[in-house]
Amino acid sequence: MDLSSLRDTVQRNCHISDALHARNYTLCTYLLKMREFYRWEKGFPFDVSLPKDDLGDWITEREALWEQLEIDRFEPLRLGQSQIDPFETSVINQELTAQGLVYSGGYGGYAAPHFFLAELLRTERREGLPVLIAGREHARDMAAPPAMLLDGTLFIRRESMRRMLWEKIEEWRWKQHQDAMARAMAQYDFDADFTQALEQMTDNEVESALLHEIGEWRAEALLGEDWPALLLAVSGSRGEIVARAVRDHLADCTSTLPTLLDQENAAGLHFYFANLKGMRRELFPELSEAYQSWVEGGRLQALRAMVQQGAPRWSETAMHLLQLHRENPGSCAVEIGRLYAK
Incomplete structure (x- = not known):
């Protein structure tokens, strides 16, 4: 070859x-x-x-x-x-x-x-x-x-x-906010050995990415063959952003977050919330509130409870989006976008 x-x-x-x-x-x-x-x-x-x-x-x-x-x-x-x-x-x-x-x-x-x-x-x-x-x-x-x-x-x-982690670290260095990214980085000793800390963070986030993709696989089995057709119908619209965020939440509430919580993987949890932005954050503000409760009080009960509630919630929401697509495949992009508009 x-x-x-x-x-x-x-x-x-x-x-x-x-x-x-x-x-x-x-x-x-x-x-x-x-x-x-x-x-x-x-x-x-x-x-x-x-x-x-x-x-x-x-x-x-x-x-x-x-x-x-x-x-x-x-x-x-x-x-x-x-x-x-x-x-x-x-x-x-x-x-x-x-x-x-x-x-x-x-x-x-x-x-x-x-x-x-x-x-x-x-x-x-x-x-x-x-x-x-x-x-x-x-x-x-x-x-x-x-x-x-x-x-x-x-x-x-x-x-x-x-490379993605390094970019996010660089972005954080420009702002120096005391936020979820700062808390994630604090779990590693970047000051003593930046390269080793980045390798450790990479290993941890590779595992988190695996957990998310396993959640995606579970969601794929649950939602069936109609989901790709829905994504194609809403491609390039606000409806696509909503649909992908809904499925991300379903994947994370059934795989990523339960496992990180069971492991009490503080670094992984902080990094997850450092990247909970855009439509995903907009659709599920209660999750960020539960995270903040943990940050302020040091206990994970509220976050565990919200993740447990999220699994059926986002399963039902995804099924609702599929129903909208079945009923109106030509206009579902607009309907889905409006449904979750601010």
Whole structure:
């Protein structure tokens, strides 16, 4: 197998996806993601300041490349004598995992394709599900989700998780608020050994990501085949944001949070609430209130109770969204968006 050629094909598909979807972000988020994409591509360590002029030139060149590629089709991957559709992830990994590699090609938020090619660190099974944990990445798109459930397999991208954590630490350093992120970081000794602390935090959050994806798998089994059709119907609307937030809460109230609470994993809990933002926070303000009760009183009872209440609540809510879709598939995006508007 020609790894260089395979890497180039996957990266080209990543560029095509970015050409179509990278500008969906707000300007601030876009520039932050491009900054860190540049760091990854050029191999700069986290503690090295990026050359501003070179970064600006790189962004200009990358945007010009996207303009050339935005009408191109995704290329098949050549493995041996076969050319395989880039979304045939299971077929591709049958060839690659034996060679210490892992690949994924699937769709994320706003129906945006995501691709990556990486070294395979290890494989596991959780609740009967195969888990592929990736290490150093050879190809990726601008957005690099650290975890994904795809075709009955859990993909965990450790390098992307580590990079995402570093970005959040950097963002916190600019603000220095005494918030959930500060409390999460306080669980590790960043002052004594930043690198070791980041590795420990990465290991902990890889486990949290696994728990969330297991919750997603449970939600998938509960909600059935109609849920992907609902997401397609509401794609790109406020309704999609609502639907994804509802399913996230269902996953977290049935897997992530119960396990973190059982483990009394303070670092994981604080980091979870540091990232409870946007629609997820808007839909479930009682959860943040229960977290604050723990922070102020040091006891987890209120948070445990709210998580227990959340499991049936978000199951029923998800079923309601499915019913709206069945009744009015063409207009459910507007209905769902209005249903949970402020």
